[in-house]
Amino acid sequence: SGSTMLDVILGHGEDCFACGEPYALFRPKPWRPHQYQFICAYNDQNCRIWQEAKRKGPNQLYEYIYSLGYKHISDSSKNISWFMQQSKIIKKKDYTCKKVLIYKHPAEYLYSHYKRKKIMFLQRHKWYRYYSNFLKKLPDPIIISYKDLAIKPEKTIKSLCKELEMPYYNTKTRFWEGVSHHIFGASSVRMQYIGKDLSLIHISEPTRPL
Numbered sequence: 001s002g003s004t005m006l007d008v009i010l011g012h013g014e015d016c017f018a019c020g021e022p023y024a025l026f027r028p029k030p031w032r033p034h035q036y037q038f039i040c041a042y043n044d045q046n047c048r049i050w051q052e053a054k055r056k057g058p059n060q061l062y063e064y065i066y067s068l069g070y071k072h073i074s075d076s077s078k079n080i081s082w083f084m085q086q087s088k089i090i091k092k093k094d095y096t097c098k099k100v101l102i103y104k105h106p107a108e109y110l111y112s113h114y115k116r117k118k119i120m121f122l123q124r125h126k127w128y129r130y131y132s133n134f135l136k137k138l139p140d141p142i143i144i145s146y147k148d149l150a151i152k153p154e155k156t157i158k159s160l161c162k163e164l165e166m167p168y169y170n171t172k173t174r175f176w177e178g179v180s181h182h183i184f185g186a187s188s189v190r191m192q193y194i195g196k197d198l199s200l201i202h203i204s205e206p207t208r209p210l
Contacts, residue, residue, distance in 0.1 A: 002146040004185030006102050007076035008041075009157055011182065012175040013167065017070040019061075020182030023082035025050060026058045040181040041190045049181050059089055072166045076185060080130075080137055087138070098164055099141035101134060102149065 004020065011018020020041070028036050038054070040047040049068070056064050065073050077083065083099070090097045104112070109127050110120055135141070142163050148156045153173045161168035171177065176192040 002102050002104070002149055003076040003078065004182070004189045006100070006144075006149060007074045007185065008175045008180050008182055008189055009153075009173055010072070010074040010160075010164070010166070011180060012172055012178045013072070013169070015069070015071040016166070017065050017068070017073050018180050018182040019065070019073060019075040019077070021077045021184040022050075022053070022058075022061060022075060023077035023079045024184050025054055027079070027082070034184075038183075040183050042179055042181050047181055047183070050183055058085070062086070062090065062095065063093065072164075076182075078130075080134055083138055096165075099138050100160070100164075101131075101141040101143045102146055103131060103143070104146045108147070 007020060008018045010016065024032070025038075037045075038047045038050045039045055040050060049065075053061055053064055062073055075083075075086070087097060106124065106127055110123055114120060142160065144156060144160060154170070157172050158168050161172070
């Protein structure tokens with residue numbers, strides 16, 4: 001749905017940090033061995049930032065990142081229970097936290113799975129269940145569409161930064177020009193940092209649904 005893309009755009013800047021999906025670092029799945037590694041988007045095979053974050057534990061994750069000098073942190077973990085847990089921790093520490101929900105129109109979402117030969121009925125149910133659950137347990141998020149991010153990235157991000165009360169500058173969407181230590185998430189975004197897929201260097205217009 002573009003969550004990793006949005007994460008690294010918001011995390012692009014000297015005082016900004018994109019986490020990627022750190023929930024997987026603390027809650028790795030046995031059938032996904034890469035989640036037991038510390039390889040960040042900077043292609044650091046043993047990223048010291050995440051090694052230390054793992055050692056400190058999930059309850060001190062954001063506090064540790066702030067201690068590195070960052071003022072704005074984005075986290076694109078898709079696990080709702082992770083955010084519910086982190087929201088409680090953030091509230092106790094008196095940090096400012098804002099939720100952002102990025103979505104694809106159901107037709108666009110289903111078409112992307114159709115191209116990968118997925119079962120449409122199951123994917124439709126998955127889409128409905130996730131967003132319903134998100135809005136129920138994490139109410140009142142800022143909502144943006146992936147289509148807007150893809151077609152008019154500068155306008156979308158400028159507006160979002162204003163709502164998030166974080167700095168915006170004209171090169172904010174050119175995230176590949178900076179350094180990111182985000183972990184996991186979409187591999188297509190990671191490729192832009194390590195220079196293996198230059199065809200992905202711009203945000204592309206989403207494929208039209210059937």
